[in-house]
Amino acid sequence: MGSVRGCFFNDGAGVMQAAMDKRLDDEVRALAGADFSHIADSFANAGFQVRLPARGILQVVSASHMLRRPRLLLSVGIHGDETVPIEMLAHLLAALEREPRALAVDLMVVVGNIAAIAEGKRFIDADLNRLFRSERGSLASAAEAARADAIMRATANFFAGPDADKWHLDLHTAIRPSLYPTFAVVPAVALNTRIDALLGMLGRAGIEAAILNGKPAGTYSAYTAGFGAASATVELGRIGVLGSNDLGIAEATANTLDRYMRTARLEPHDVRPKVFRVAQELIKHTDAFRMAFGQETQNFTALAPGSVIAEDGDTVYRVGAETEYVVFPNPEVRAGLRAGLMVVEEG
Ligand SMILES: [Zn+2]
Known part of the structure; x- marks a missing residue:
């Protein structure tokens, strides 16, 4: 299934057609x-x-x-x-x-x-x-x-x-x-x-x-x-066309x-997720909101202490005293909404 999905994403016009053709x-x-x-x-x-x-x-x-x-x-x-x-x-x-x-x-x-x-x-x-x-x-x-x-x-x-x-x-x-x-x-x-x-x-x-x-x-x-x-x-992974996901x-x-x-029971299991907590929320106050990194940035990308995360007019978002990781960066949201989360490792 993975290889099929790969070709679907080669060109935008093909995506819809592939979705319609797909049984x-x-x-x-x-x-x-x-x-x-x-x-x-x-x-x-x-x-x-x-x-x-x-x-x-x-x-x-x-x-x-x-x-x-x-x-x-x-x-x-x-x-x-x-x-x-x-x-x-x-x-x-x-x-x-x-x-x-x-x-x-x-x-x-x-x-x-x-x-x-x-x-x-x-x-x-x-x-x-x-x-x-x-x-x-x-x-x-x-x-x-x-x-x-x-x-x-x-x-x-x-x-x-x-x-x-x-x-x-x-x-x-x-x-x-x-x-x-x-x-x-x-x-x-x-x-x-x-x-x-x-x-x-x-x-x-x-x-x-x-x-x-x-x-x-x-x-x-x-x-x-x-x-x-x-x-x-x-x-669970990334967005994809219905019927063509891996x-x-x-x-x-x-x-x-x-x-x-x-x-109705959970068997014993030792593996736990790695735990992070939210350090700060990035609120898009105006349409001037700009992030300091590109669209291709992956979730959980590390940003060094003190570095600029985003600017929104006079507001500058910076990383605090410890390394922060960016999650859900989305500068396209409506003004007033959250445009991303910055998280730190817990404990
Ligand atoms: Zn969602």
């Missing part, structure tokens, strides 16, 4: 189109309570009130052009659909920005992953705001009720190449409560680095961490999720 697996096409009809029938026939609270949202819970099963939320396509997780999850769900009684957790699946997935874009009006909060400022009228509301309502419902082990992995892919091809961002609210369990899960899932973000954020994983879930935004990057994650969904 997608039925399960990938269904999940990308937010179609849960087959899988919902399969779990319902196996005796589960199945709910479809909004388009692209599936909840499968045990019909028995005696059982207190872990609650696992898996979300994909919060950014519409991030297709590795859609393919990976489609295959996992298709396998479970064939033997639905194997499901050992209460499961919620969210296909995030359905309109953007259909167009192969990150978003339509505004980044959905900044809207999981009540204060939305100038983004309140964006097309994505109503979608965030629907997802938040269904999520609150899923994580309400008696105490259970709650998990949320919001699955993404990065725009840029990364020195750690798989990494996670852990929201502030998850830091004190379930950080050990979460780092254990991420290590099992083959995630190489974890960034602890102490700043409040309007991300989906920050929202779910507020319910006591062990939550993270997980980056899923090898997500293999360890897929295997771990598959096992967890079927056993």
Whole structure:
């Protein structure tokens, strides 16, 4: 698959044509189109309570009130052009659909920005992953705001009720190449409560680095961490055309999720991600914002103490007293939003 993907990216016009010509697996096409009809029938026939609270949202819970099963939320396509997780999850769900009684957790699946997935874009009006909060400022009228509301309502419902082990992995892919091809961002609210369990899960899932973000954020994983879930935004490789991704990057994650969904248990595992914490956020205040490095800069590229990171009119962002690593540099965001994170090694 890797070589096929390589040629797709040789010229822009060929990418769309290749995507249209490519025969997608039925399960990938269904999940990308937010179609849960087959899988919902399969779990319902196996005796589960199945709910479809909004388009692209599936909840499968045990019909028995005696059982207190872990609650696992898996979300994909919060950014519409991030297709590795859609393919990976489609295959996992298709396998479970064939033997639905194997499901050992209460499961919620969210296909995030359905309109953007259909167009192969990150978003339509505004980044959905900044809207999981009540204060939305100038983004309140964006097309994505109503979608965030629907997802938040269904999520609150899923994580309400008696105490259970709650998990949320919001699955993404990065725009840029990364020195750690798989990494996670852990929201502030998850830091004190379930950080050990979460780092254990991420290590099992083959995630190489974890960034602890102490700043409040309007991300989906920050929202779910507020319910006591062990939550993270997980980056699995890079954006690519649906159906042409090399899923090898997500293999360890897929295997771990598959096992967890079927056993509700995590086997002992010593490998943990390398841990970073956020040193500073780069906020793009005006359209004069310029970064001191090029578009090709990889995630986790090191910048020396004191060096200039970005300039925005009179504001100059500099590296502090220790080496900082740049993550998610994106000067194209709207003014007022985060244009990148600077992280330092923890401990
Ligand atoms: Zn993303």
